[in-house]
Amino acid sequence: AQSVSQHNHHVILSEAASLELGCNYSYGGTVNLFWYVQYPGQHLQLLLKYFSGDPLVKGIKGFEAEFIKSKFSFNLRKPSVQWSDTAEYFCAVNEGTGFQKLVFGTGTRLLVSP
């Protein structure tokens, strides 16, 4: 079965620091890749997605992610974080191109101190 690993469970950064959150998945075939963000007390919102094409994907709020097929990775980056980025971040993978039967990582809690 497909699995997703997020290496960092808790990350604490100061404002303006750079962010990189790791995500690795196990499926070797065609995948769709997602990063979702969950602000405190809210539902999941899509940050960015990769279906095909340019492996460097830009999302909302200055986030980007790079798909490296050879490493089965889809790491999330942001050059300079803000206090408002405090949230939980989930990497998710869907096998193939059919129904979005998402497999989620365990999440990374990011705390940005002002």
Added chain:
Amino acid sequence: NAGVTQTPKFQVLKTGQSMTLQCAQDMNHEYMSWYRQDPGMGLRLIHYSVGAGITDQGEVPNGYNVSRSTTEDFPLRLLSAAPSQTSVYFCASSPRGSEAFFGQGTRLTVV
């Protein structure tokens, strides 16, 4: 557009009680799904539907039933609530070939 609407937002049940979590979407999405979110475990798929009248099991289906009589609605039924079902439940919908949109969640406590 309301998007994906879940009711109730909070619920406390006694062990053995049954209840239905409601989910409705107004985006005419083909696919709908239910996930549960538990600390340190991310979200796990309970049941999903690829269209009206078609449902299937996800990773953790035991103790839950679903049906999809219309495109808009996808209720999740807890048959006999157990403390292990204490969780936050999210409903999601998606069009074919695109990302999932999530509801606000239902926080369920079973005592």
